[in-house]
Amino acid sequence: MKRYQIELTISASKDIQEAVTYFDAISKNMADKFLVDFESTFLKIKINPHYQIRYKATRCLRLKKFPFLVHFQLFEDEKLIKVTAVLHTSRDTKDWV
Numbered sequence: 199m200k201r202y203q204i205e206l207t208i209s210a211s212k213d214i215q216e217a218v219t220y221f222d223a224i225s226k227n228m229a230d231k232f233l234v235d236f237e238s239t240f241l242k243i244k245i246n247p248h249y250q251i252r253y254k255a256t257r258c259l260r261l262k263k264f265p266f267l268v269h270f271q272l273f274e275d276e277k278l279i280k281v282t283a284v285l286h287t288s289r290d291t292k293d294w295v
Contacts, residue, residue, distance in 0.1 A: 202244050202278065202279050203276075204243070205280045207282050209283060213284040217266065218232060236264075236268075243281075247270070247272045255271055257271070266287065267287055268281060268283075269281070269284070
């Protein structure tokens with residue numbers, strides 16, 4: 199069984215960097231915990247990306263400890279997962295599309 203590859207868009211990379219910068223300003227420990235939570239969520243998606251489609255062929259999975267959603271699209275034929283955004287859950291849903 200071929201494993202899924204994960205690709206981050208430039209926008210998703212910026213989202214992650216902004217969150218890390220924000221948490222790092224509060225506490226280095228909090229930034230580290232965010233990254234661990236994000237990496238754990240990333241692994242869950244990589245193992246089983248077949249979550250419910252939420253909008254425009256995009257699926258979402260919430261981080262376990264932080265109120266962020268990882269937005270991603272699954273390209274089954276290519277075994278590719280494209281992460282399009284990592285957004286705080288308080289963001290307006292218009293920001294998602």
